[in-house]
Amino acid sequence: xxxxxxxxxxxxxxxxxxxxxxxxxxxxxxxxxxxxxxxxxxxxxxxxxxxxxxxxxxxxxxxxxxxxxxxxxxxxxxxxxxxxxxxxxxxxxxxxxxxxxxxxxxxxxxxxxxxxxxxxxxxxxxxxxxxxxxxxxxxxxxxxxxxxxxxxxxxxxxxxxxxxxxxxxxxxxxxxxxxxxxxxxxxxxxxxxxxxxxxxxxxxxxxxxxxxxxxxxxxxxxxxxxxxxxxxxxxxxxxxxxxxxxxxxxxxxxxxxxxxxxxxxxxxxxxxxxxxxxxxxxxxxxxxxxxxxxx
Amino acid sequence: xxxxxxxxxxxxxxxxxxxxxxxxxxxxxxxxxxxxxxxxxxxxxxxxxxxxxxxxxxxxxxxxxxxxxxxxxxxxxxxxxxxxxxxxxxxxxxxxxxxxxxxxxxxxxxxxxxxxxxxxxxxxxxxxxxxxxxxxxxxxxxxxxxxxxxxxxxxxxxxxxxxxxxxxxxxxxxxxxxxxxxxxxxxxxxxxxxxxxxxxxxxxxxxxxxxxxxxxxxxxxxxxxxxxxxxxxxxxxxxxxxxxxxxxxxxxxxxxxxxxxxxxxxxxxxxxxxxxxxxxxxxxxxxxxxxxxxxxxxxxxxxxxxxxxxxxx
Numbered sequence: 001x002x003x004x005x006x007x008x009x010x011x012x013x014x015x016x017x018x019x020x021x022x023x024x025x026x027x028x029x030x031x032x033x034x035x036x037x038x039x040x041x042x043x044x045x046x047x048x049x050x051x052x053x054x055x056x057x058x059x060x061x062x063x064x065x066x067x068x069x070x071x072x073x074x075x076x077x078x079x080x081x082x083x084x085x086x087x088x089x090x091x092x093x094x095x096x097x098x099x100x101x102x103x104x105x106x107x108x109x110x111x112x113x114x115x116x117x118x119x120x121x122x123x124x125x126x127x128x129x130x131x132x133x134x135x136x137x138x139x140x141x142x143x144x145x146x147x148x149x150x151x152x153x154x155x156x157x158x159x160x161x162x163x164x165x166x167x168x169x170x171x172x173x174x175x176x177x178x179x180x181x182x183x184x185x186x187x188x189x190x191x192x193x194x195x196x197x198x199x200x201x202x203x204x205x206x207x208x209x210x211x212x213x214x215x216x217x218x219x220x221x222x223x224x225x226x227x228x229x230x231x232x233x234x235x236x237x238x239x240x241x242x243x244x245x246x247x248x249x250x251x252x253x254x255x256x257x258x259x260x261x262x263x264x265x266x267x268x269x270x271x272x273x274x275x276x277x278x279x280x281x282x283x284x285x286x287x288x289x290x291x292x293x294x295x
Numbered sequence: 296x297x298x299x300x301x302x303x304x305x306x307x308x309x310x311x312x313x314x315x316x317x318x319x320x321x322x323x324x325x326x327x328x329x330x331x332x333x334x335x336x337x338x339x340x341x342x343x344x345x346x347x348x349x350x351x352x353x354x355x356x357x358x359x360x361x362x363x364x365x366x367x368x369x370x371x372x373x374x375x376x377x378x379x380x381x382x383x384x385x386x387x388x389x390x391x392x393x394x395x396x397x398x399x400x401x402x403x404x405x406x407x408x409x410x411x412x413x414x415x416x417x418x419x420x421x422x423x424x425x426x427x428x429x430x431x432x433x434x435x436x437x438x439x440x441x442x443x444x445x446x447x448x449x450x451x452x453x454x455x456x457x458x459x460x461x462x463x464x465x466x467x468x469x470x471x472x473x474x475x476x477x478x479x480x481x482x483x484x485x486x487x488x489x490x491x492x493x494x495x496x497x498x499x500x501x502x503x504x505x506x507x508x509x510x511x512x513x514x515x516x517x518x519x520x521x522x523x524x525x526x527x528x529x530x531x532x533x534x535x536x537x538x539x540x541x542x543x544x545x546x547x548x549x550x551x552x553x554x555x556x557x558x559x560x561x562x563x564x565x566x567x568x569x570x571x572x573x574x575x576x577x578x579x580x581x582x583x584x585x586x587x588x589x590x591x592x593x594x595x596x597x598x599x600x601x602x603x604x605x606x607x608x
Contacts, residue, residue: 031406032407034400038400038422039422042421042425042481045477048436048440060445061445063450064450065447065450065451066451106336107333109332109333110330110332110333113326113328113329116326117327120326122327123327126330129334133337134590135530135534135586135591136583136586136590137534137537137582138345139538139540139559140348140559140582141344141345141347142562143344143562143566143576143579144343144345144347144576145340148339148340163340164340167336167339168340168341170337174333199326199329200325224426224427227429228430228432229429230429230431230545235567246429246431246541249432249435250435250545260445263435263439264436267435270429271428271429275424278423278424278427282420
């Protein structure tokens with residue numbers, strides 16, 4: 001178990017001499033060129049989605065695809081919002097929050113136990129089990145999950161989406177969170193113990209505040225996966241009023257296949273909340289992701 | 296796992312805890328229960344279905360009625376079905392080609408983004424946006440963009456773009472690989488960015504004193520130093536590509552013909568469209584097996600000492 005050593009040296013390295021390394025990297029013109037080309041590849045379709053969503057049908061069929069709409073219209077958005085869109089939106093919010101709050105909570109407790117109880121064979125085994133979950137595409141287990149959900153009489157309910165989502169998010173959450181809890185100095189735990197703190201108390205008052213950045217990262221990461229999830233809603237629900245946004249988008253596309261601007265307006269509307277969330281928590285998310293994966 | 300702590304600390308730790316009345320057992324005892332909620336959920340919805348999928352592969356079930364055991368019949372029929380091998384082939388084709396496109400590009404972008412100018416931070420913001428869109432949304436968008444009659448090519452009068460992108464086998468696979476790269480290169484370049492920032496500066500200084508140019512430095516320092524990052528990223532790509540479902544399902548539904556029918560889609564079609572859960576479970580078992588084998592293989596590549604470091608993989 002060389003994780004602790006390697007991770008501590010790598011953080012030391014990172015704090016080491018970043019300044020001069022990046023002077024050396026400034027000359028990376030080839031990477032720079034690739035960077036700007038990639039920017040175009042990323043931005044052009046995004047621009048097209050937004051511009052087209054404000055066009056009416058005739059503009060869409062006749063205009064240059066990248067031209068701004070000759071008469072910008074919000075009709076497409078009205079059409080989408082007047083459909084059952086709000087219902088699907090609320091479903092997605094329920095499923096996403098209903099997943100990440102318990103998922104992050106129990107993963108945090110598990111990560112805390114795995115780090116604090118190091119040396120216990122039981123906990124090492126559990127950790128190994130979670131890590132195995134990372135290597136296995138859990139979506140492949142959807143058929144037994146479907147059977148299980150039917151047997152639990154949860155088929156076609158939002159809870160049917162929440163329970164497997166929580167389970168599927170545990171491996172990665174435990175991994176990232178335990179990486180962070182490991183960095184909390186042992187001395188802090190010991191001095192709290194002298195003061196008579198329980199493990200539960202230490203988890204709440206010591207580990208929780210110190211790992212908050214990782215908790216946010218893991219929440220966003222899982223939230224993103226659940227918000228955008230398609231397979232579980234497709235298989236575990238049936239009624240239109242249980243649809244979540246990605247599934248609604250798909251059916252919407254079937255209904256309005258000719259009305260591409262309206263379909264794209266619904267794409268914008270499903271993505272907007274996430275983009276706003278990203279704009280707010282970007283720094284946090286990016287630094288958490290790079291730290292969580294590159295060690 | 297206690298290596299991080301200086302050697303003195305465990306000693307004092309033991310003294311303190313025995314002073315406070317806790318023994319070694321007491322140390323892990325009250326902690327262990329905290330793992331239970333996660334363990335129970337993971338076992339019920341992860342481990343049990345994992346075993347379940349193998350069990351179901353030996354049964355006959357239409358998804359609604361009773362389940363009957365039928366031995367190796369599903370395995371025999373699925374393994375002798377050319378469709379299966381076609382799906383395996385398509386899966387590997389998409390996996391390998393998308394890896395080959397994404398890795399060099401992510402490596403290059405990640406190295407570039409590791410610099411600290413402000414405009415690079417700005418680029419990183421925009422790069423990340425595709426990752427925020429659902430695969431369903433992305434597939435719908437590209438379907439419209441690539442429409443031969445009303446899409447990009449027709450609107451811009453560019454002949455090359457007006458091809459029937461999703462109607463020809465090779466083109467459809469190329470489109471899938473392009474979209475996958477569009478969606479995930481940003482993510483992997485962030486992983487590489489983190490990795491590059493951890494390479495000690497002194498290595499580059501020494502190399503430039505020895506007269507190594509930038510390209511030489513990239514191949515002799517950056518790439519070898521990123522070995523573990525490359526393995527982490529590749530594992531995520533490879534295992535992730537086994538689960539490409541929503542993108543392909545919405546974009547091509549496996550077509551044209553069966554040109555983009557990857558294993559995950561094959562499983563869905565057999566199970567939930569043809570109501571043959573047994574054969575579908577065989578396909579699912581193959582996906583699980585492939586995921587495990589590929590992850591272990593990649594971990595092996597990292598060497599035995601790095602196995603624990605690569606727990607991130």
